[in-house]
Amino acid sequence: MHVLVIGAAGMVGRKLLDRIAGEDGVLGGEVTRLSLVDVVEPIAPQPLAGLSQSFAVDLSDDGAAARLIATRPDMIFHLAAIVSGEAEADFDKGYRVNLDGTRALFDAIRAEGMKSPYRPRVVFASSVAVFGAPFPDKIGDEFFTTPLTSYGTQKAITELLLSDYSRRGIFDGIGIRLPTICIRPGTPNKAASGFFSNILREPLAGKEAVLPVEESVRHWFASPRSAAGFFIHAARLDLEKVGARRNLTMPGLSATVGEEIAALTRVAGDKAARLIRREPDETIRRIVAGWPCDFDAQRAASLGFKAETRFDDIIKAHIEDELGGKV
Template identity: 45%
Template sequence: MKIAILGGSGFIGQKLTKALVEKGELRGEKIKQIALCDMVSPQTDFKAEFPITYKKFDITDIQSVGDVIEDDVDVIYHLASIVSGQAEADLELGYEVNLDGMRNLLARCVMLEKPPIVVFSSSIAVYSADTPQPIRDHFIRAPRSSYGTQKVICELLLNDYSRRGLIDGRGIRLPTITVRPGKPNAAASSFLSSIVREPLNGEKAICPVGEGYSHWFSSPRIIIRNIIHAAEIDGADLGNDRCIMLPGINASVKDILAALRNVAGQEVVELIQIEHDQKIKDIVETWVAELKPNRAYMLGFFEDTDFESIIKAYIEDEMS
């Protein structure tokens, strides 16, 4: 089993690699090699019984994509993209990375020895908060952001190339992954990690939306389990629509503050200030907050129990 992870040096890419190293196999076969493909090298020094290589590449360059994906690759995890806020701020860059990058990957897949399994990280940004919630399986995708639009187009391409037998595609619509370690990034949803992470580290945090704002969340632990599971399910069970909304939990800012208070105390919660930011609100308020992913449950995907468990997992995994 040979695996390529596009965006392998990122937060999720490195956690996925660590989990695959511990697992040692995928789809019932021993892992022989993992190639981490990214613009920067990973920060983690993985110790595995098989080779883990770093390959520098640019997903916007079709030649570069061709150079890093070997002819006999079995599974490709496509995690490489620019985030929502950046895609909204720079229209051309968003389409160049998020859409043209997918086209470059698919062009390479057509040339491979056999159709690879391609797990594509999509997003709940493909939906719109204008529609009645909860959102159910097969509901119309009607994004109100450039990022969401780019993901929808990539989903359609994934379905079409799978229909033609050129790939065995699986698109997974990720909830907002919380809590992420490190510093805030350009994602419009970045504050949803910051309002937990910074106070736990004794630092002040700004929340750009009110306490009533609610969203759809998943922890890094569960996301990694679901990304791995996406490659292991039988493609035939997906039918014609290869894209799935993942399980998550619905929580408001008020719920997050209550969970943080229960885990870490009121003094930690007092480090959070609400300062409305209209640019952020204009993006995140178009996103859905509640979904009913029955199809994902039937396919064996996983979910968190509550937001307190998400906070505790962050403390155990990142602060210990």
């Protein structure tokens, strides 16, 4: 099986690669070739380095998608995107990469299939940013997509294209709407959502973290481990069971900041929790208030997608995967 991962240098991309490299046959067949793409050259996972090739490519560049697809990968994970804040700040770049780049990929698959039969699986990373406030208490699987950012708009448009191209038999697509990933490894970043991870990751490493909102703020989470699991499961899923509606809200865990902190206390003690410094930030508070905070992701659950059900497990996954099992 020739596997192409676009966005392979990103956090979720690297988690996915670790899973593919770590477990023989996890994608339902032997990986014989691995093509890794990102705007910076991705690093191949060590066990598969011998059959990997890495490319620094911007999918929206003329001909870039066609060159990648000319190698006829069987399995395509498309995780690359200009993130929310940048797509909002740079209208042209967001639409060019997130919409035109993805459409170029889809059209390259169509063009390749017109030369000789070709119908790869395409697993696309979408986002709960396709939804826009006001929301019901729990967002159901049939709630409409009215994004309030250009990023969310670009994801929602790609979802529509993915369904239509799949319906026409151009490829077998499935869209995965990711929850907010927590605990994000690495260093604190400036994303408005960063504090959800910072207030756990930093104290677990003995460092201070800033909490800019009230403890009552509720949000929708899954661990990086679960995110990688969603993609693996989507790659192997019988799409007949999914039917025409190819974009699925992933299961996740709805929790308040207070519940995050209580879990941190249970797992790592009072001392860790005391490293969280309250510094209310009105701007972040306002941005976060417009985000969805709870879902009823029945379809994905019934199709076998799984995520954590207790915040303690999200923290324990981080300790196991990032801290060598030790706090």
